[in-house]
Amino acid sequence: MRIAELGRRTGVPVPTIKYYLREGLLPPGERTSPNQARYGEEHVRRLRLVRAMVDVGGLSIAAVGEVFAALADQDQEERGLVRALSTVEVAVTPVPEHEDAEAAAQARAFLERQGWRSDEDEPALRALVGVLGTAREVGHDRFWELLDGYARLCGPLAEADLDYATDGPGGWLEREEALERVVVGTVLGDAALAAVRRLARKQAARRRFGNPRADCGTEGSAEGGSEGPAADGATAERP
Structure with a gap:
């Protein structure tokens, strides 16, 4: 064409x-x-x-170029996928310029509790330090307590990501498709995870606090049918 x-x-x-x-x-x-x-x-x-x-994914053109350059330089499947994953993560992970010493200590303690290993200059670790530092700056010193719960949820997610890239625990896709899935699974996976998390949080809030009549938009009115005529009537009488 x-x-x-x-x-x-x-x-x-x-x-x-x-x-x-x-x-x-x-x-x-x-x-x-x-x-x-x-x-x-x-x-x-x-x-x-x-x-x-x-x-x-929100990547810059320069970052996309770095990803493709790294993918083109792979020589072994297993090593190639690991290096590709690292390259993509470097490209998509914003790293703070300054580091909060206490936040860094909290992040290292978190890694130790999980039994995880990480280089000090790994972008994901530095990004986590930045998040914890920002939480401290805005007065949420206990935000770090959420991390262990996040880790329990993210373990199965990480395995699912790797399964997607390799077509299962024991299988390998063709090299090009496997590398492409690393890119897609990382870039689009992050965006999808954020969207699903927000959807789940909204459902959890409804279960915990109910579904108030003030719920916004047509979504609230569609779900209002289960709340009975009184709720519908109250909505209809509003000016």
């Missing part, structure tokens, strides 16, 4: 596709003339992956 058709297939403007080609985010097409190239399904797939990383 020509570049115009590639744009129509993916919904990405041609100037943006050309920019991605210049930045090395897309592999070159097959040259059919000095000024023309042909593109295939691998370009459609890669372009959609780039857009997912940028639009949903």
Whole structure:
């Protein structure tokens, strides 16, 4: 397909596709003339992956380039997946510039309680220190007490992430698909986890505190049917 058709297939403007080609985010097409190239399904797939990383994952173009450069340098499946995972996490994890000593001590104590190992400069650890430091700054010194509960929930999530990347505890996908799943599972998985957490928290709040008539929007009115005529009537009588 020509570049115009590639744009129509993916919904990405041609100037943006050309920019991605210049930045090395897309592999070159097959040259059919000095000024023309042909593109295939691998370009459609890669372009959609780039857009997912940028639009949903919030990665910068530079970060996407770093991820793809690292993925292209892999030589062994197991080692490649671990390195790819590390590269993606570095790209997507914001790291604070300054470190709070007490927050750092809380984070290290948390790791010790879990029996987890981590390098001091690992982005995820430094990000956790930043979160704990911010919590202390806003007066929530006990926020760190949530971490052990988070860890219990995240253990199975981590195993599920690895299963997705490798197609199960004992299986391996083709190299390219496995590496792509590492990227998608990390970038989109973080976004999905945040969304599911908010949905679950809303349901938990309703179970604990009830479903007040002031619940917003059409969602509240749709669920109001289970609250009986009195609730519907009260809503209808409001000015």
